[in-house]
Structure formats: structure tokens, C-alpha cells
Amino acid sequence: MQKILSVLFLSFLFLKYDAQIPKVVSGRIERTADFKSQYVTPRNIDVWLPENYSDSRKYAVLYMHDGKMLYDPETTWNKQSWNVDDVISQLIRNGKIQNTIVVGIWNDSKLRHFDYFPQKPFETLTAAEKDTVRSQLKKAGRSDQVFSPNSDNYLKFLVKELKPFIDRKYSTYKNREHTLIAGSSMGGLISMYAICEYPEVFGGAACLSTHWPGTFTLDNNPFPESVLKYLSENLPNPKNHTIYFDCGDQTLDALYPDIQKKADQIMVKAGFTDANWKTLYFPGENHSEEAWNKRLAIPLEFLLKKK
Numbered sequence: 001m002q003k004i005l006s007v008l009f010l011s012f013l014f015l016k017y018d019a020q021i022p023k024v025v026s027g028r029i030e031r032t033a034d035f036k037s038q039y040v041t042p043r044n045i046d047v048w049l050p051e052n053y054s055d056s057r058k059y060a061v062l063y064m065h066d067g068k069m070l071y072d073p074e075t076t077w078n079k080q081s082w083n084v085d086d087v088i089s090q091l092i093r094n095g096k097i098q099n100t101i102v103v104g105i106w107n108d109s110k111l112r113h114f115d116y117f118p119q120k121p122f123e124t125l126t127a128a129e130k131d132t133v134r135s136q137l138k139k140a141g142r143s144d145q146v147f148s149p150n151s152d153n154y155l156k157f158l159v160k161e162l163k164p165f166i167d168r169k170y171s172t173y174k175n176r177e178h179t180l181i182a183g184s185s186m187g188g189l190i191s192m193y194a195i196c197e198y199p200e201v202f203g204g205a206a207c208l209s210t211h212w213p214g215t216f217t218l219d220n221n222p223f224p225e226s227v228l229k230y231l232s233e234n235l236p237n238p239k240n241h242t243i244y245f246d247c248g249d250q251t252l253d254a255l256y257p258d259i260q261k262k263a264d265q266i267m268v269k270a271g272f273t274d275a276n277w278k279t280l281y282f283p284g285e286n287h288s289e290e291a292w293n294k295r296l297a298i299p300l301e302f303l304l305k306k307k
Helices: 002-019 084-093 112-116 119-123 127-139 151-169 186-197 223-234 251-255 257-269 289-295 297-304
Strands: 028-035 043-049 060-064 100-105 179-184 204-208 242-247 277-281
Touching: 028 151, 043 084, 060 151, 060 297, 084 100, 084 297, 100 151, 112 151, 112 186, 119 151, 119 186, 119 223, 127 223, 151 186, 179 186, 179 297, 186 204, 186 223, 186 242, 204 297, 223 257, 242 257, 242 297, 251 257, 257 277, 277 297, 289 297
Parallel strands: 060 100, 060 179, 179 204, 204 242, 242 277
Antiparallel strands: 028 043, 043 100
8 A cells, every 4th residue: 555655646746747837037838738639649738938929920930849858957857958948038139030939849758769760761671670770779778669650640740730729829920931840869850850741831940969870879770871861852942941950979979970971961962052051060069958058049040040
């Protein structure tokens, strides 16, 4: 009985912790709890509205993955956050970017890799290669069941369910030019996938510390070659899309620079230039929210600059 009570108490604490609305330095957070979807598991949506948000003006929309990690380090598992509200507020105040709201989409921690892993590149792998990827993910503790990406459904959730909801509830520009997507690590990978799969919806993508390996090793890993081939065949039109990549070279980011350089070559070949594409390298930077916070203003200013 004591054990059951302890479990219930810990569950209560977890739910209370999970339910905490992030504190922000300016603007406010509006949460839609357990947003229901026919494509993915329910999840919280935390929308950040800037100071003086008003229905009398229109706002660009920045969709960001891993929404729990965006605003307040006191509510995150590692006591780090992107501090998006702080960075974007300063950019708006200084006239660097257009008026923008941020849609923070929580992940399902048990299914994050399933939702964020680009599905079409995975499906081009041979049966043996798929088994290799599955084995590598299982060894890394990212999958305790047979791994099969759900990212096509995750993107349907964003495009067919979440975006219409946001556009109904808030005073937004609904067009591609003002609809952006961003994330880091696997969130960077799914942001790349989103702008390739839905170029008519997303006009820009910020892919920080893009997790090109998919798994957590480069040894005998067939996925990087597959995802780069996908990128080369599916990049959106550079005339009306803007894409940002970056990476450090420490901790998990040490896996990325060589693959990112191959992605850069693909971007050039596809006709992207300094006007609509950036890839930046940050020697000495690691794979963490603190690192992404330090450079977040760069992609935000690039994607959201005033027209």
C-alpha cells in the first residue's frame, strides 16, 4: 500500500510539474493542454504572444518543436531553455524582425524520435539497412519497440490540424511567407523535412544542430546518405524559401560538421545563395539549449526580417 501511495504521489508531482505554465520575461504564454489529433498523441501547445499583442494587427507565426524547452528553464528537465521570449522580444523592440508569435509544440517524450525522424528517407533504405537503424536506436535507448517513423503523420498534424487552429484563434498572416518552422537536433531534422514536404505552407526553416545521423553513431549508419539524397531531390524553390542550418563541434554536435558540409554543397547546387540560405559553424559549442540560446537571434533575424 505504501508503495502504491508513493507512486501516486510521484505521479501527482510529475503532473503538477508538467502542468506548470512557463514564466516569461515579456509577453505571455497561452496554453492549449492536450491538443487532440487524429495523427499523433495529444500534447500541450504553448503559444507565446508578444507585449501589446492585438487583434488589430497581423503576426507572422514561428512553429517550434520541443515546446517544453523554449521559454523557462525552471520548467525543463535539465534546467536549461532557449529563452525564446527574451531573444525575440529584444529583436522586436529593436525593430530587427516583424511582429511574430511563437507556437511551442511539446513532444511526446516516448515517441519523439518516431515523430521527428524523416519518414521518406527511412523508407528508401533496404530491409537490412532499416534493421541497422533500428538496432542503433534501440542500443541508444531511443526505441523500446520496433522503430517505424511517424513523421509524415506529425507533419499532417502541424499542417492540417494545428495551423488551422492557430490561424482561427490568433491574428496571423496565413500565407507561406509568414509561416516559419524551427527546431534543434531531431527538431532541426524535422524542420528540414517539413519545408521540403510542405513548401506551399512553410516559407522558412531554422535547423539548429541538425541531427543528420538520425541515430547516434556514424559507424555503419546508412541514414545520412539517404537523408542527403532526399534533400537533393526535394529542396523547395530558393526564390521563395529561406533556410538556415548551423552546428557546433562538441558533444553530440561533433557528429554533424562533415555531413553538414555535404548538405551545404546540395544547397549551392539547388540554387540557394546568401540571400536565402545560411549555414554557420560554431567551433567549441556543444549540443544544448544554452548553446542554441546564444545564437538564436541569428536565424530569427534571418527568417523574420522585416520585408
